[in-house]
Amino acid sequence: MTEQIELKRATDPKIVKMIVFAIGVQEYCIPILSVREIRGFEKTTTLPFAPPYVCGAINLRGIILTVIDLAIYLNVPPQPDNPRRVAVIVESKDGVVCGLLVDRVIDMADIDLKDVQAVSEEGSCLAGLVLVDDRMIGILRLDTVVAQLVGDTVSE
Amino acid sequence: MDDILQIFFQECDEQLQELERGLSALSDGESEHETVNAVFRAVHSIKGGAASFGLDNLVRFSHVFENSLDGLRSGRFAPTHDVVKTFLKAMDVLSDLVNEARGGAAVDPARVAESHAELAAINSTGGDHDGGASAATTEDVIPVDFSPVPIDFEPVAADFEPIPFDFDFGEETPAPAAAALRVTFHPHDALYERGDDARNILIGLADIARECGGEIQITCDWSALPPLADLVPDKSYLTWHIVLPPEVSEESANTVFDWVSEDCDFSIVRESAEDEVPLEQDGEQAEPAETEAAGAPPPEEERTAEPPAPEPALPPPVEALLPMPVAAALDLHPGSTTTPPPATGAAQAAARKPEQASIRVDLHRIDDLMDLVGELVIAQAAIESLSRRTDAAGQHELVQSISSMQSLTRDIQDAVMAVRAQPVRAVFQRMQRVVREACSMTGKDIVLTLEGEDTEVDRTLVEKLTDPLTHMLRNAVDHGIESTEARIAAGKPAEGHIVLSAEHRSGRILITIKDDGAGINRQRVFDTAVKRGIIPPNAVLSDDEINNLIFMPGFSTAATISNLSGRGVGMDVVKQAIQSLGGRITISSTPGKGTIFGFSLPLTLAILDGMLIAAGGSTMVIPISSVIETMIVKQSDIYALPDGSNVISIRGDCMPLIPLATALKLSDAPSRDSLDASIILVVENESGARAALIVDEIRDQTQVVIKSIESNYRQIFGVSAATILGDGSVSLILDVSALVASAIGHIDSKPSNTRPELAA
Known part of the structure; x- marks a missing residue:
């Protein structure tokens, strides 16, 4: 869903509402339409053979989903014991639900997609960078993250 | 329409099951009247429903089937082995036709024709026993056009083209008669209510005409048809006048009406002898019953309301046939007259998938469930009030209440399972066909x-x-x-x-x-x-x-x-x-x-009995069905293998010893000394290979609800699914066979052993 929105709106300059959160000192955002809810970080169940960025599984009202520690995923030094750590529960366009563990949610921002400066790599998890009030914000490509979560071969 | 069609297909499935059951009973020699009737009813219901939806192929075939079964019902022939075999074959064709109507693969017309001919042959044999009119019975079967060409409502296709199938019933040439045969036919409402269709009759007549090498002329008399506003959808307004070629005998024309004689007015007369008089009379007789709605026909109606146009209406079948399916469909859906139902029916059938989206449940099972839910509400209220009491007695009662709630929960679980439960009959009976x-x-x-x-x-x-x-x-x-x-x-x-x-x-x-x-x-x-x-x-x-x-x-x-x-x-x-x-x-x-x-x-895929164990700091579930025994290891029973893994001997049986947390890469391999007095579960996979799992602790035995982990994540080795425990946390359900297989494969890398193949 997000991808489509991004692509569609990229050609047709429009404002997209994004939710902005911080991981370490860096800020990132994702389209607010892909967010299901934000909940406090709770204890997860460790999963065997999981990549290091997967914290584990949680129970969201009967659905079992995995939580990704974005700090590890994005190679940012994490801030342990941060009381504002929350899990942003997102749904990808394939219907895969997962949680993104972020250090804190900052606010929402209207981002004009024509201001987005694309980053080089095609398969990268960053769709681009945008300047909001002199802050550099990375736009996270959710589907890449989820595809990695679901499709990664088990590393033994 | 879609819903009703869906229900029809479900009913078809049930009727086919009923049919199968009846026919199996017949083949076992139970030729009781009730069994025969049940079989007959099943086919008849399918035919009836199919006619309402304009599923022509299905109607035609089931009609023939029904005719043959009628012979059985009336005792014209006995359910011999061969007869039942033919019926079974016909049932397979019928079930394929149902599937085809549902949007499944098209049925090979040759098969339909073959089964058709067999049914006809049975029926005609029956006629011989009857001691006479074998021609009549034969022709009784022919009328239903079984050419694979679907009769739809375009003029061309509705034209009765010669059917590609060859009859081998011998040339039953009726006595040549000089004058043409005039048939008047007015169906009653009852005819449609029975799911029959006037078309079948017209097709039947066309077939006997063609049989004799002639053409028929059909004229539709819609003088009784009221304006649309006054039209009662399930009433029959139309009358047909059919001119058959002179070669057709009255007798054979009569047989077409055999099936519907109580449900319509019809007259068959030689044109020269009586001319049109009796025919007109009959028509008038039939009409008054329906004329109450025909109050003020609009001008256009009047034009057509002339006495039955003797003009040789070519191609007449179109006029004659067109209104009928509409009437049949209106029967079910008054108000939606805009789309011709056969077209929508076909489109919907094509879009349908063979999966069943709904199930039929005995009402008493739902009632049981409802009762239990009622009890649950009461129990919940009781717990709520008890929880407010602070004295010791209240505490005690609370504990009791909770335990009774536990049994209630289990009952509800059983009741829900019973709702989802279905007899294996549906699958088993399909196997009859597979074997056949x-x-x-x-x-x-x-x-x-x-x-x-x-x-x-x-x-x-x-x-x-x-x-x-x-x-x-x-x-x-x-x-x-x-x-x-x-x-x-x-x-x-x-x-x-x-x-x-x-x-x-x-x-x-x-x-x-x-x-x-x-x-x-x-x-x-x-x-x-x-x-x-x-x-x-x-x-x-x-x-x-x-x-x-x-x-x-x-x-x-x-x-x-x-x-x-x-x-x-x-x-x-x-x-x-x-x-x-x-x-x-x-x-x-x-x-x-x-x-x-x-x-x-x-019995179910949703819930399993599991043993809660702890390993590597997390709680996991092992399906109790795969646990053979639990015990505490003695150091002396453990043998270390050169590759660092261990085997354990339990009463002389050697099996690999797997530290669970290590197998799941949750912790490092334990040292050999630390293995002493650790807790092990002896588990077995499907092929009977065993292994011993070392766990930290055995916590509980409980029923767990199986939740998919793959829907939001990937498949994990050694984990089959997950569940949610009482405290809301996620717990993994272990895939014992995978763990055992990998452990065995691990140890058996020596050439002489064949076990890895067996367990793989």
Whole structure:
């Protein structure tokens, strides 16, 4: 869903509402339409053979989903014991639900997609960078993250 | 419309089951009146429903079927073996036609025609017994056009083209008559209510006309038709005048109406003799009943309201046929007159998938559930009020309340399972057909006996059983049962027997397929396995292990690949399918006597009994069905292997010792000394291979609800699913067979051992 929105709106300059959160000192955002809810970080169940960025599984009202520690995923030094750590529960366009563990949610921002400066790599998890009030914000490509979560071969 | 069509197809399935049951009873020699009636009713209901939806192929075939069954009902012929066989075949065609109407694969017209001819032949034989009008009975069958050309509502197709099928009933030339035959036909409402259609009659007449080499002329008299606003959708307003060629005898025309004589007015007259007078009279007689609505016909109606136009209406069938399906459909859907129903019907049928989205449940089961939910509400209120009390007695009562709530929860769970439960009959009866078809392909004569069809299992299981059972039964027919000659040579009855049975056994369902064939030729299986490189030539295997080789991928002993089996993909697919359902397969085979395959399956896929254990800091669930025993290790029973792994000897049985947390990469391998006095679970996989799992702690035994982990994540080795525990946390359900298989594979890397193949 997000991808489509991004692509569609990229050609047709429009404002997209994004939710902005911080991981370490860096800020990132994702389209607010892909967010299901934000909940406090709770204890997860460790999963065997999981990549290091997967914290584990949680129970969201009967659905079992995995939580990704974005700090590890994005190679940012994490801030342990941060009381504002929350899990942003997102749904990808394939219907895969997962949680993104972020250090804190900052606010929402209207981002004009024509201001987005694309980053080089095609398969990268960053769709681009945008300047909001002199802050550099990375736009996270959710589907890449989820595809990695679901499709990664088990590393033994 | 869509919903109603859906319901119709569900009913068709039920009717087909009913039909199958009835026919099996007939073939077992139970020719009671009630059985015959049940069979007849089933076909009739399908025909009725199909007519309402304009499913022509289905209507035509079921009509013939019904006619033949009527012969049985009226005792014109006895349900002999051959007759029942023909009926069974016709039933298969009918069920395929239903499937076709639902949007499934098209049925080969040749098959329909073949079965059609057989049914007709039966009926005509019956006529001979009757001692006379064999021509009449024969023609009774012909009217229903069974050409595969669908009669739809475009002028061209509705034209009665010569049908491509050849009749071999002999030329029954009726006595030549000089004058044309005039038939007037006015259906009553009842005709449509019965699900019949005036079209069938017209098609029937057209066929007898063509039979005699003539053409018919049909004129529709819609003088009684009221304006649309006044039209009552389920009333019959139309009258037809049909001119048949002179060669057609009154008798044969009469037979067309045999079926509907009470539900319509009709008259058959020779034109020259009586001219049009009686015909008109009959028409007038018929009409008054319906004329109340025909108050003020608009001008256009008046134009057509002239006395039955004697103009040779060509192509008349179009006019004549067009209103009928609309009337039939209006019957169900007053108000939606805009779209011609056959078109929508076909489109919907094409869009439909064969899966059933709904189930039918006995009302009393829902009532039971409702009662339990009522009790739950009361229990919840009781707990709420008790929880406010602070005294010791209140505490005690609270505990009691909670425990009664526990049993209530279990009851509700059982009740819901009962709602989802379905008898395996649906699958089992399909197997009759599988065996029939396999028999006709192999030329063997085999009787399939079903036992315990009423055994109930979860519906998801029922659906998933079809493929494995089909494979197994085809295999049983193709490989299990010997050829007739071989059977006779071995002193067995020529007719092979397969018994398919289902029963409940200790919380699981046990399905057995038992044949009285030659049994598994173990030497041949062994040789083939060696030849195909599945096992080394010097392997020493027990009988059971050899039997299990047939489940290895790529294994096939069949010398030639037949249509049925022999490609070596069947059995391992069966095994996988059964294992994915949480089941296991057992084989027992006696050379010369036969083979018994047993599938043991859980009753439900949603809930399992599990043992809660702790390992590597997390709580996990092991399906209790795979746990053989639990014990505390003695250091002296452990033997270290050179590669660092350990085996343990339990009462003389050696099995690999797996530290669970290490196997799941949750912690490092424990040192050998720390193994002393650790807790182990002896677990077993489907093929009976065992291993000992070291766990930190055994916590509890409980029922857990199975939740998929793959829907939002990937597959994890050693984990089959997850569940949610009482405290809301996620717990993993371990895949014991994968763990055991990997452990065994790990240890058995030495050449002489063949076990890894068996467990793989």
